[in-house]
Amino acid sequence: MDDIPEAVREKATYKPASRLPFGSIVGGVSLGALALVTSAFLLRPTAPNNNESISNQTVAKPENNTPSNSEPSATAIPDKSPSPTAAPPQQVKKTEEVDRLLGHLPYKEVPASELVAITADGNIKLRRAAAEKFQQMQAAAAAEGIILTPISGFRSISEQDYLFFRVKEQRAQDTSKRAEVSAPPGYSEHHTGYAIDVGDGNVPATNLSPDFENTAAFRWLEQNAARYSFELSFPRDNSQGISYEPWHWRFVGDRHSLETFYRVRNLKQN
Numbered sequence: 080m081d082d083i084p085e086a087v088r089e090k091a092t093y094k095p096a097s098r099l100p101f102g103s104i105v106g107g108v109s110l111g112a113l114a115l116v117t118s119a120f121l122l123r124p125t126a127p128n129n130n131e132s133i134s135n136q137t138v139a140k141p142e143n144n145t146p147s148n149s150e151p152s153a154t155a156i157p158d159k160s161p162s163p164t165a166a167p168p169q170q171v172k173k174t175e176e177v178d179r180l181l182g183h184l185p186y187k188e189v190p191a192s193e194l195v196a197i198t199a200d201g202n203i204k205l206r207r208a209a210a211e212k213f214q215q216m217q218a219a220a221a222a223e224g225i226i227l228t229p230i231s232g233f234r235s236i237s238e239q240d241y242l243f244f245r246v247k248e249q250r251a252q253d254t255s256k257r258a259e260v261s262a263p264p265g266y267s268e269h270h271t272g273y274a275i276d277v278g279d280g281n282v283p284a285t286n287l288s289p290d291f292e293n294t295a296a297f298r299w300l301e302q303n304a305a306r307y308s309f310e311l312s313f314p315r316d317n318s319q320g321i322s323y324e325p326w327h328w329r330f331v332g333d334r335h336s337l338e339t340f341y342r343v344r345n346l347k348q349n
Contacts (some may be wrong), residue, residue: 181258182320183266186339188236194272203232206272209330213275216307225299226280230287230326234269259322268312271339273330275309292325300328308332 178185194204197213205213217227234242243264247257261267268274278286279296291297304310308331313324331337 180263180266181255183258183262184319185266186268186270188270189233189272194233197229197232203229203275204272205232205275205330206336208333209273209275209336212307212309212330212332216304216309219303219307220296220299223299225296227296227300228278228280228283228286230276230278231269232275233272234267236264236270239267239269240264259320260324268327268329268340271329271336273336273339274312275328275330276326277328278326287326289323289325297325304328308336 189206193206195207195210196202196204197210204210213229217229220227239262243257243261246252246261247254250257262269276287277296277300279291279294281296282294285291285294300309300311309328310331311325312327312329313319313321315323317323329336329340331340
């Protein structure tokens with residue numbers, strides 16, 4: 080045993096010891112590399128999920144902007160709707176603003192070119208439509224022995240001024256008392272050319288008097304005036320508070336005459 084050199088004995092024991100650690104190191108490195116590759120491969124599918132979430136976030140942003148843009152248009156619609164509804168009440172208020180003076184309603188003076196005479200002397204005139212109907216009515220009454228005498232037809236504002244103010248002074252009448260039997264200037268139906276005062280030619284003493292209602296002429300008018308589109312302007316207990324005038328009649332036989340009297344009256348009653 081002593082003849083074997085020590086160096087030989089040491090080599091036999093050294094080589095096996097050095098091979099075992101080297102193999103294990105290589106094996107460990109290989110397994111680690113394989114694990115890294117496998118983990119990297121397994122982690123790659125998660126990347127598209129992140130992209131999808133990002134893309135979903137970017138798509139969701141336009142959806143949030145859409146309602147914000149539509150909100151101004153939705154608020155603009157109700158802003159326009161109140162304006163047309165506010166107009167009608169203003170129009171109604173304007174149409175109801177009709178002046179009344181001492182119970183009388185305002186009337187415009189008819190142009191002289193639209194008047195025609197109904198008497199031989201030409202002093203009493205009416206609008207053409209009213210004049211024609213009155214003459215027809217007058218002829219029909221005469222055929223039955225009734226004389227319808229025209230007393231007053233068209234009257235200008237200046238003439239009405241005299242009848243109201245000067246006569247009031249002559250008779251020392253109170254203004255409101257005078258207004259019961261005569262309209263102030265600008266408020267007489269005679270301005271229109273449609274109104275006429277009628278008397279009984281057989282009983283002239285009853286002209287412009289409440290006693291006219293007791294005449295044959297008045298009774299005939301009550302029964303027949305409507306056939307010629309004439310009506311009594313101021314019956315008893317009329318809504319305007321004007322004294323009873325059985326002699327005062329007005330023509331309402333066409334659209335203009337009807338609107339002249341009833342449109343103004345209805346506005347005040349409403």
